[in-house]
């Protein structure tokens with residue numbers, strides 16, 4: 015699937031919008047994620063913290079769990095917005111593992127506080143040598 019610059023920009027804007035739904039009273043660090051599903055639908059998620067901090071759900075996993083719960087399985091691009099950081103923040107290790115369950119290594123991933131100086135990479139670059147990928151359920 016070929017994704018245009020315009021689609022990526024729109025996806026990032028959706029991630030910024032999702033960050034507005036963040037529940038982050040402990041870190042005060044809102045994060046929004048937006049997945050472009052293979053049928054063109056955008057599914058978003060925000061980070062949801064808990065006073066027992068280990069139970070926090072990152073924006074990326076919120077988006078994946080929302081998408082899969084609603085019936086989507088595969089996404090073709092991901093945007094992550096951290097509007098209040100002064101530098102780009104990539105997905106944590108747990109999210110990288112979960113994300114690879116539902117997309118291929120070539121999937122474009124962008125992240126940053128603003129679209130103007132976004133980091134543009136792929137899922138495979140963020141999670142290389144994923145020897146178990148072929149075990150992912152279809």
Ligand code: THU
Nearest residue numbers: 041043045061072073104105106
């Ligand atoms: N967080 C995310 O939601 N995604 C990331 O990619 C990095 C970190 C959240 C977890 C926590 O709520 C806050 O950001 C600070 O770590």
